[in-house]
Amino acid sequence: xxxxxxxxxxxxxxxxxxxxxxxxxxxxxxxxxxxxxxxxxxxxxxxxxxxxxxxxxxxxxxxxxxxxxxxxxxxxxxxxxxxxxxxxxxxxxxxxxxxxxxxxxxxxxxxxxxxxxxxxxxxxxxxxxxxxxxxxxxxxxxxxxxxxxxxxxxxxxxxxxxxxxxxxxxxxxxxxxxxxxxxxxxxxxxxxxxxxxxxxxxxxxxxxxxxxxxxxxxxxxxxxxxxxxxxxxxxxxxxxxxxxxxxxxxxxxxxxxxxxx
Amino acid sequence: xxxxxxxxxxxxxxxxxxxxxxxxxxxxxxxxxxxxxxxxxxxxxxxxxxxxxxxxxxxxxxxxxxxxxxxxxxxxxxxxxxxxxxxxxxxxxxxxxxxxxxxxxxxxxxxxxxxxxxxxxxxxxxxxxxxxxxxxxxxxxxxxxxxxxxxxxxxxxxxxxxxxxxxxxxxxxxxxxx
Numbered sequence: 001x002x003x004x005x006x007x008x009x010x011x012x013x014x015x016x017x018x019x020x021x022x023x024x025x026x027x028x029x030x031x032x033x034x035x036x037x038x039x040x041x042x043x044x045x046x047x048x049x050x051x052x053x054x055x056x057x058x059x060x061x062x063x064x065x066x067x068x069x070x071x072x073x074x075x076x077x078x079x080x081x082x083x084x085x086x087x088x089x090x091x092x093x094x095x096x097x098x099x100x101x102x103x104x105x106x107x108x109x110x111x112x113x114x115x116x117x118x119x120x121x122x123x124x125x126x127x128x129x130x131x132x133x134x135x136x137x138x139x140x141x142x143x144x145x146x147x148x149x150x151x152x153x154x155x156x157x158x159x160x161x162x163x164x165x166x167x168x169x170x171x172x173x174x175x176x177x178x179x180x181x182x183x184x185x186x187x188x189x190x191x192x193x194x195x196x197x198x199x200x201x202x203x204x205x206x207x208x209x210x211x212x213x214x215x216x217x218x219x220x221x222x223x224x225x226x227x228x229x230x231x232x233x234x235x236x237x238x239x240x241x242x243x244x245x246x247x248x249x250x251x252x253x254x255x256x257x258x259x260x261x
Numbered sequence: 262x263x264x265x266x267x268x269x270x271x272x273x274x275x276x277x278x279x280x281x282x283x284x285x286x287x288x289x290x291x292x293x294x295x296x297x298x299x300x301x302x303x304x305x306x307x308x309x310x311x312x313x314x315x316x317x318x319x320x321x322x323x324x325x326x327x328x329x330x331x332x333x334x335x336x337x338x339x340x341x342x343x344x345x346x347x348x349x350x351x352x353x354x355x356x357x358x359x360x361x362x363x364x365x366x367x368x369x370x371x372x373x374x375x376x377x378x379x380x381x382x383x384x385x386x387x388x389x390x391x392x393x394x395x396x397x398x399x400x401x402x403x404x405x406x407x408x409x410x411x412x413x414x415x416x417x418x419x420x421x422x423x424x425x426x427x428x429x430x431x432x433x434x435x436x437x438x439x
Contacts (some may be wrong), residue, residue, distance in 0.1 A: 038300050041298060041300045041301065042275060042300065042301065042304055045273045045274075045275075045296070045301045045304075046273070046274050046275050046276065048272065048399070050297070073298055073299075073300055074298050074300075075297070075298060
């Protein structure tokens with residue numbers, strides 16, 4: 001298995017190129033326009049891989065996604081969770097469905113909270129083992145922290161923030177924390193990212209076992225404690241997040257121009 | 262392994278494509294590049310032009326468009342390591358890895374013809390049915406494509422020595438244990 005994390009440090013954003021050397025196929029997860037669609041294609045070519053799938057864990061609000069342009073330029077399939085509300089076509093992933101990329105298998109796990117259409121991808125290398133090996137957590141579980149529940153289009157609504165905080169708690173405790181301790185955690189954000197809170201680590205990977213013991217927000221005694229702790233640990237919202245989200249949903253004509261240029 | 266008739270195959274890599282091309286391809290002719298997606302062909306164009314090659318351009322849309330337009334496509338013949346093992350007596354096995362790799366371990370009776378030799382040396386490829394092999398498929402695809410372009414009867418061994426060594430198949434050399 002070939003596994004490469006792309007880190008765009010100014011935004012604390014992480015994207016992934018995961019490939020199977022045997023079949024020569026690769027999937028890109030959460031690509032960013034700051035890294036650039038071409039970079040993923042050329043990096044894949046350097047590794048002898050062809051990108052067959054482009055996947056998003058959710059519709060991002062803090063950076064312009066390169067998913068659409070990368071899918072077009074590479075001829076790959078664009079895959080989002082079935083409930084994603086966007087103005088362009090995609091292949092729908094459903095909860096529990098798997099994406100096979102050669103010997104690699106990514107299992108889609110619906111983990112709402114940061115957004116309603118958020119999914120994590122639990123990965124295996126079937127050539128080596130049937131065990132889960134890593135999880136791409138997007139903006140659900142982060143290193144030292146969790147994804148923020150308050151970014152959306154429209155006025156800030158405390159009931160909505162609380163609803164999503166509760167969904168996030170259940171997604172993390174019922175879906176992610178039931179994975180084995182050894183499973184690696186590869187998030188979409190780290191360091192200075194505004195998608196996390198004050199506890200977000202500068203380290204861009206961890207394990208389920210380490211986060212189970214040491215993740216500050218998850219040390220809350222129960223769901224109510226988590227909701228309170230989360231509300232008290234937020235950073236200022238990312239600049240321009242409503243416009244960025246609208247670009248990534250395919251709704252902003254300036255964004256379509258930005259993406260196409 | 263489909264390709265435009267007569268095309269030469271060279272593995273793309275931004276780090277060393279220009280170096281390998283300078284070592285292995287003639288400078289006295291011009292080239293048309295094809296890779297999928299086009300972004301890879303454009304990158305190769307830049308790298309090879311910077312290295313002094315005369316690049317006419319890239320074939321936009323790659324093999325897919327070539328084939329959609331009904332233009333002729335050939336397939337590089339291939340064989341598995343098991344097929345090679347069964348017909349070893351009828352084929353000339355051409356191992357295109359470097360000499361140190363060949364000395365380390367090889368298929369009995371294979372001849373060594375490193376892929377990194379200058380272009381003109383490929384005229385010296387043996388005549389007869391050739392089975393071209395390297396460690397995997399990258400260097401062997403290059404030499405097989407050259408051999409075919411020279412009109413030789415060449416086929417590529419899928420999976421290369423890596424696949425050969427995975428089973429209990431005969432070997433010789435310093436590390437063969439034979």
